[in-house]
Amino acid sequence: MAEVRLDKVKKIYGDTVAVDELSLHCKNSEFFFILGPSGAGKTSILKMIAGLTSVDGGDIYLGDRIVNELEPGLRNVAMAFEAYALYPHLSVFENIAFPLRAPVRRNQFTEAEVQARVQRIGKLLRIDELLQRMPTQLSGGQKQRVALGRALIREPEAFLLDEPIAHLDAKLRHHMRAELKAMQKEFGTTAIYTTPDQLEALSMADTIAVINKGKLHQIGTPLEIYNRPADEFVARFVGDPPMNFLTAPGSPKSEGMQTYLDIDGLRIDVSPRIQSSIAQQSREHLHVGIRPSDIALSHADTGSGWAGEVYLVEQVGRSHIFTIQIKQDMLKAKAPLDFEATVGNTLYLSFNPDKIYLFDEGTGKSI
Amino acid sequence: MAEVNMQSLWKIYGGTVEAVKDLNLVCRDKEFLCLLGPSGCGKSTTLRMVAGLETVTNGRISIGGRDVTMAPPKDRDIAMVFENYALYPHLTVYDNIAMPLKVRGFSKAEIDQKVQHAASILHMTDLLDRRTVRLGGGQKQRVGIGRAIVRNPAVFLMDEPISHLEAQLRAQMRVELKRLHIEVQATTVYVTHDQLEAMALADRIAVLNFGVLQQVGTPTELFDQPANQFVAGFIGTPPMNFVQCHLEQEGDDLYARGQGFSVRLPADKRRKLLADGGNETLVLGIRPMDVRISREQRDDTPIATETFVYEPQGETCQATVRLDDQLISIETIGDFFTQAGEQVWIGFDTSKLHLFDSRTGKNLAI
Numbered sequence: 001m002a003e004v005r006l007d008k009v010k011k012i013y014g015d016t017v018a019v020d021e022l023s024l025h026c027k028n029s030e031f032f033f034i035l036g037p038s039g040a041g042k043t044s045i046l047k048m049i050a051g052l053t054s055v056d057g058g059d060i061y062l063g064d065r066i067v068n069e070l071e072p073g074l075r076n077v078a079m080a081f082e083a084y085a086l087y088p089h090l091s092v093f094e095n096i097a098f099p100l101r102a103p104v105r106r107n108q109f110t111e112a113e114v115q116a117r118v119q120r121i122g123k124l125l126r127i128d129e130l131l132q133r134m135p136t137q138l139s140g141g142q143k144q145r146v147a148l149g150r151a152l153i154r155e156p157e158a159f160l161l162d163e164p165i166a167h168l169d170a171k172l173r174h175h176m177r178a179e180l181k182a183m184q185k186e187f188g189t190t191a192i193y194t195t196p197d198q199l200e201a202l203s204m205a206d207t208i209a210v211i212n213k214g215k216l217h218q219i220g221t222p223l224e225i226y227n228r229p230a231d232e233f234v235a236r237f238v239g240d241p242p243m244n245f246l247t248a249p250g251s252p253k254s255e256g257m258q259t260y261l262d263i264d265g266l267r268i269d270v271s272p273r274i275q276s277s278i279a280q281q282s283r284e285h286l287h288v289g290i291r292p293s294d295i296a297l298s299h300a301d302t303g304s305g306w307a308g309e310v311y312l313v314e315q316v317g318r319s320h321i322f323t324i325q326i327k328q329d330m331l332k333a334k335a336p337l338d339f340e341a342t343v344g345n346t347l348y349l350s351f352n353p354d355k356i357y358l359f360d361e362g363t364g365k366s367i
Numbered sequence: 368m369a370e371v372n373m374q375s376l377w378k379i380y381g382g383t384v385e386a387v388k389d390l391n392l393v394c395r396d397k398e399f400l401c402l403l404g405p406s407g408c409g410k411s412t413t414l415r416m417v418a419g420l421e422t423v424t425n426g427r428i429s430i431g432g433r434d435v436t437m438a439p440p441k442d443r444d445i446a447m448v449f450e451n452y453a454l455y456p457h458l459t460v461y462d463n464i465a466m467p468l469k470v471r472g473f474s475k476a477e478i479d480q481k482v483q484h485a486a487s488i489l490h491m492t493d494l495l496d497r498r499t500v501r502l503g504g505g506q507k508q509r510v511g512i513g514r515a516i517v518r519n520p521a522v523f524l525m526d527e528p529i530s531h532l533e534a535q536l537r538a539q540m541r542v543e544l545k546r547l548h549i550e551v552q553a554t555t556v557y558v559t560h561d562q563l564e565a566m567a568l569a570d571r572i573a574v575l576n577f578g579v580l581q582q583v584g585t586p587t588e589l590f591d592q593p594a595n596q597f598v599a600g601f602i603g604t605p606p607m608n609f610v611q612c613h614l615e616q617e618g619d620d621l622y623a624r625g626q627g628f629s630v631r632l633p634a635d636k637r638r639k640l641l642a643d644g645g646n647e648t649l650v651l652g653i654r655p656m657d658v659r660i661s662r663e664q665r666d667d668t669p670i671a672t673e674t675f676v677y678e679p680q681g682e683t684c685q686a687t688v689r690l691d692d693q694l695i696s697i698e699t700i701g702d703f704f705t706q707a708g709e710q711v712w713i714g715f716d717t718s719k720l721h722l723f724d725s726r727t728g729k730n731l732a733i
Contacts, residue, residue, distance in 0.1 A: 038533065169405070170562075171606045178676040178687045178694070185707055196533075203678035203685065226681040239681055242535060293682045312542050312549075314567035315586045317603060318656060321567070323542055337587075343549055 002063035002157040002190060003028045004049060010057030011044045011214070018044045020214040021058065026158075026192055026207070031184045033205035034194045037237070041214040042194035046160045049192065050079045062157060073104060078151035079160040086135040086146055093118055093131040096149040121149045124183060141172040148180075152187065159184075159191040166195065177203050198238045202226060210234050232364040235289050235357060241321055243289045243357070244331045250283030250361075261288065264327060266305050271353045277367045278358065286367070289357035292321065295333035298348045299341070306349040310341050322347065369431040369444070369521035369554045370396045371417060376426035378412050378578075386412045388578040390426070394522075399548050399555045401569035403562060405601070409578040410558045411526055417556060418447050418524050431521050443522075446515035450527040452507045454499040460486075461495040464513040478517075485516040488550060489543070505529075505536045509543070516551065523555040530561060541567055562602050566590070574598050591719075596650060596728035599721060605655045605685060608695045611725070612651045614640060623651055623722060626691035628670045633717050636732045640722065649731070650723040655698040657719035660686055661712050662705065668712035674705045688713060 004026040011019035019041045026032035034042045047053040049060055051072035059066045067075055078099075086095050096118050100109050109117075122128035125145040135143060144164065151159060165176045181204045184191050195201055201208045202222040210217045210225065210233070218230035229235035235243050248261040252270060259275040260267045268288060270278070278286070301307070308326035315321075318337045323330055324347055333349065341347055358367040371394040378387040387409040394400040402410040415421040417428055419440035428436050435443045454463050464485055468478045486492045489509045494502070499510060508528055515523055529540045545568050548555055559565050565572045566586045574581040574589065574597075582594040593599035599607050612625035621637040623630045630651075632640065661668040672688040672695070679701065686697045686705055690713075697713060705711050722732045 169560075170604055171600070174605050174696070177678065178685075178696070181678065182676045182707065199680060202680050222679045222681075226679075240534075241538060291682070312545055314541070314545070315590075316563060316567060317590070 003030075003061075004032075004158055004190060004192060005061040006045070006049075006058065007061070008058035009045070009048060009055060009060060011041065011048060011053070012056045018214050019048070022211070022214065022216050023058075024209055024216070024219070026190060028190055029188045030190055031181070031204060031206045032190070032192045033201040033208045034192065034211060035196070035198060035201040035208050035237075036211040037196055039213070040196075040211045042196075042211065043162055044214075045211075046079065046162050046192065046194055049158075050077055050160050051075050052079075076154075076156050077158045077160055078154050078156040079162065080148055080151040080164050081162050086143060086150075088135050090135075091131065092127060092133050092135070092138070092146050093122075095135065095146055096121060096131075096153055098150060099154045117153055118149075121153050124152075124186070125149050126179075141168055141176065144168065144176070152183075155189075157190065159189055159193075161191060161193040163195055164193070165200075166197070173200075180204065199240065202238070210237065212237075228366070229289075229357065230366055232287060232289070232359040232366075235359070235366070239291055241292045241332045241334065243291050244295075244329075246288045246290075246329055246331075247361070248286045248288050250278075250285050252278055261286065263288070266326070268351060268356060269353045270356060270358070274353075274356070274358055274367065281360075283360060283362070285361040287359040287361055287364075289359060290331070290351055291355065292332040292334040294352060294355035295331065296350045296352075297322065297333055297335050297339060297341075298350070299345075300348065302348045302350050304348065304350045306351075307346055308349060310343050310345045310347060312343060313341065324349070370394065370429075371400075371522055371554060371556060372427075372429045373413070373417070374427040374429075376413070376416065376428065377424045378409070378416060378421065379424045386578050387416070390575075390578075390580055392573055392580060392583065394554055394556050397552050397554055399545075399557065399568060399570045401565040401572045402556065402558045402575060403560070403565040403572050403601075404575035404581075405560060407577075408575040410560075410575050413575070414524050414526055414556060414558045417443075417522075418445055419443050420447075444520050445522045445524055446518045446520040448508075448511050448515050448523065448525045448528045450531055452511035454507060454510055456498070456500045458499065459495065460491060460497050460499060460502070460510050460513075463499055463510050464495075464517055467514055467518050481517040481519075482513075485513040488516065488547060489513050503536075504532050505540050508532070508540060512544075512547065516547075521554065523553050523557075525555065525557045527559055528557075529564070530559065537564075544568060563604065566602070574601060576601075592733045593652075593721065593730055594733075595730055596652065596723040599652050599723070599730065603654055605696050605698060607652045607654050607721075608658070609650050609652050609723075610690065610693050610695070612649050612722075613647060614649065623649070623720075625651065626693065627672070628690060628715075630715055630717055630720070636717075636720075636722070639733070640731055648725045650725050651715075652721040652723055653715050653719065655685065655696040657716040658695060658697040659714045659716065660688070660697045660699055660703065660705075662709075664712045665714075668714040670713045670715075672711055672713055674707055674709045674711050676707060677705050686711070 006024045008021045048055050055068045097114050100114050127145050165173050208225050209219045218234045248263045252259045253262050260269045308324035311325045312323040320335050322333045373390050373392045376390040379385050404410050416423050423436050464482045465478050529537050573583045576597050582598045589602050610625050612623045615622045621632045659668050672690050675689045676687045678685040682701050684701050688695050
């Protein structure tokens with residue numbers, strides 16, 4: 001077991017900088033997530049840690065050692081890919097046992113030890129009744145678990161999991177999420193997991209690193225990432241349906257004690273805390289972010305001035321998602337299923353000043 | 368008037384593989400009907416039979432009251448939109464959309480009027496001169512839809528048109544597709560494996576499995592009154608919990624009991640179950656949002672369990688608990704917290720629970 005540290009790590013493919021001076025610190029026993037859209041550099045990072053591709057700048061540490069030049073076989077990390085690549089001619093048992101029987105570990109394990117380890121892993125992954133089957137007799141989810149078992153059996157210092165459940169159907173993904181999280185805690189092995197799925201990261205991670213285009217945007221716990229996004233990219237990427245954005249003038253107005261932003265004659269009150277942050281720097285514009293679940297809807301005029309026409313209604317589980325057109329902007333608002341409205345209806349919106357996010361238009365940084 | 372009527376429709380491949388079995392289904396005039404099911408359920412085969420791209424083994428298809436079972440695709444007054452958009456990469460957006468009209472010999476003025484109209488519906492007016500190789504996935508799919516719109520067909524047939532797009536773009540396209548349907552008001556049959564997409568888009572959903580129609584209904588009907596365990600498990604995310612149970616009568620009360628729990632059933636469910644008679648073992652189904660959880664024992668959380676996993680999800684969170692050797696997922700508000708190994712208490716909202724026949728899967732409580 002070990003911590004994994006990246007210090008200003010770079011990966012360059014031709015003219016493209018895939019990973020740009022990225023520094024991360026994954027602590028011992030931590031379930032660490034790398035979250036980002038496709039092309040963010042997630043897989044490149046894992047491959048560099050595993051030693052499957054060269055490091056073009058900076059250092060990678062496993063524990064106290066710099067491993068930049070170390071052969072993959074000597075790093076004692078185990079990587080599981082989305083594509084499970086089982087040996088089709090070997091049983092589930094032999095697939096899982098395979099790493100223990102590899103030439104580099106010859107005579108390291110007795111047959112009894114191999115048996116015991118495979119049984120233990122099989123139980124944990126709930127495939128202990130399938131050990132004698134051949135891979136062709138397994139479902140996609142079962143194959144995935146066998147592949148994980150093959151990675152786990154080595155008891156490595158760190159697991160590297162590259163979108164391991166991305167291709168499973170929604171229902172199985174739901175179950176695997178819980179299983180993998182419980183398993184990681186039980187093993188206590190450091191694990192680094194990449195995914196483009198924000199829900200997966202929020203659900204499973206101890207710590208999330210959000211990256212885009214090879215650059216780090218934020219590191220934090222799931223709740224920090226969700227509740228205090230460091231910049232507009234993180235705010236847009238995390239949360240479903242995604243956060244709404246409006247453009248407001250950079251300097252607020254005030255009326256009595258209350259400070260507000262004037263968006264084309266519509267008023268958004270801001271909390272005193274934000275108000276002092278805005279005042280520190282003058283800007284032409286601000287971006288205002290509001291989560292769909294933080295918008296309150298009403299059929300009656302609330303006097304806020306925020307009236308809009310329902311553009312679309314969608315049902316998601318026991319919620320309605322309303323797309324509402326206000327002047328040139330489309331906002332999404334989430335309401336319980338018993339709040340009803342149809343296309344063309346006028347709805348009135350109100351916002352809680354404590355649930356408003358502001359971002360610098362130029363840098364995208366949270367204010 | 369363009370109702371699509373499928374009567375006793377069968378598709379059998381190679382004399383033995385029954386892909387679609389005795390399907391009776393109507394897509395009403397102007398309706399948005401989703402065919403939903405897992406891969407291999409027969410939904411695409413059904414759509415392709417309606418389009419005339421697959422022969423019908425047995426049964427009858429009519430569109431707008433006209434029997435088209437044997438008619439070639441071009442005589443069915445339909446337009447199809449596929450997952451892969453098959454655009455002409457060297458042509459502009461304009462020429463791609465105009466293609467079906469040129470083929471049919473429309474005048475330049477007519478073509479221009481129709482293309483401009485379709486482009487304005489799809490918010491693509493600015494892109495008309497662009498070559499399609501330079502478009503993103505969502506834009507390409509809009510060109511594909513534009514090509515269908517200009518033909519002004521009686522029926523749109525769409526086969527997973529947005530399932531390959533990434534999540535945020537898919538959500539955006541979902542909104543546009545539904546808006547399009549509101550504006551164009553054309554009868555639409557739409558195939559998808561994604562229950563969220565079907566729930567958000569459809570007026571009604573037809574759920575298929577192994578070639579057999581399981582249920583047809585509005586999104587709310589399927590969500591709250593699933594006809595059987597398959598529909599109950601397929602619709603809704605996180606998926607419904609299922610646990611084994613049996614019924615026991617005590618005086619006037621009827622209880623559903625299983626490993627580690629006992630639930631008194633409300634009067635309406637009790638009547639239905641007693642009328643149905645003598646089912647020994649049942650499957651109790653309850654959605655994660657209909658299970659209450661608490662860190663202390665309360666009247667509405669009487670069942671003692673242990674937390675297996677806790678998953679924060681921002682606005683909400685999910686806890687998975689162990690009820691004997693079964694796992695139960697619970698969805699609750701974001702500031703509830705528990706951790707693995709902790710004792711917690713749960714309770715079922717009995718007005719929302721379902722009881723399924725463990726052999727046939729039939730929902731006995733609706």
